[in-house]
Amino acid sequence: MPNPTTTTKKPSPLSLLALHTLHFLVLCTWFSTSSAKATSYNVVDFGAKPDGATDATAAFLSAWNKACSSNKPAGIHVPQGRFLIARAVTFHGQCANRAISITIRGTLVAPSQYTFVGNSLYWLTFDQVSGVSIHGGVLDARGSFLWDCKYKATPNCPIGAATLGFTNSEHIVITGLTSLNSQLVHILINACHNVKMHGVKLMADGNSPNTDGIHVKFSTDVTILAPRIRTGDDCISVGPGCRNLWVEDVACGPGHGISIGSLGWDLDEPGVKNVTVRKATFSKTQNGFRIKSWGRPSSGFVEDVHFEHATMSDVQNPIIIDQHYCPFRNGCPSQASGVKISDISYKDIHGTSATQVAVKFDCSSEQPCERITLEDIRFTYKINKAPQALCNHAGGTTLGIVQPVSCF
């Protein structure tokens, strides 16, 4: 075939454009055919039965091992139906490729006997992987059996497992995943870099113990977009060692709100820096935006945190910094936190407070909070009772209307 660019006739700009478009199309076709060639492994072909009763763990692991050892991009397909994953399972890297796409149409279910999974840290873990994405699917950890054990204060209830964990991993994408009835945290991101979550739905009973929605710790560049979370503990919680976390368009409630902390349990602890949460709605939650640290000595810190554009309805502690966290007064000798909190901004946040103290900055006597800014904050409490703000060792400035009147 003659090369069209060698034609002697000077090409018009339009035909040049057409030529570029052609090249682009050829390139696209090449990419899509090469990705079409990317092998996809269906868990059913490895013996998984969609009956919710036959343990599919071995089949899932076989599919993973194939995908992971493939030297080109690979897919794993989980069709409709219920697949029992009867024990804690880890999908290990490192893999021979950096693009494994897992598509889930059906539901993965945990066994009802919580002891099979409940003594592990996670039910499903991906460890040391790079370029793994999960699209769709339902994870049903059937945590209610364990919650019952805990409600009844039965001796020897296991702590429980997080439903899905990514550890020591990078370039992770999770879209459209639903997690139901986790035993503990729904999704846990630990020691990861570059994680993007979009449109996850996390649901557990509003009273279920320690069922945080998403917990992130020791991780950098994590983006969480449009999560819908109704659960028993924090909707999103941020542990030590997090940087560059972006959270946008959150629906939270029931739950305990969005929390940075608890921090400062360890004496030597990395801090939290550069966190933005924008556009959130909270409905009947325990907290709105919370920063919480143990009343113990620590090298930890929280800086450059921005909470903006939120609506809260009937929230107990809409804006709160609590540096005296010490449940049962146990293990907090001085009661003063070593965690330094600075450069925290709250902007365009309004709604109704379920308690009179709508804004509370209860900071550390040893490390006072510095440079807090409040801008366009409007809370109401009761018709004839104004909400209040309370400060302890906290300094900052206000802009625009701030109601309750600030206590700086």
Ligand SMILES: *[C@@H]1O[C@H](CO)[C@@H](O)[C@H](O)[C@H]1NC(C)=O
């Ligand atoms: C803060 O984090 C965001 C992502 O959440 C990132 O785009 C930005 O560059 C970070 N800022 C700094 C100063 O690192």
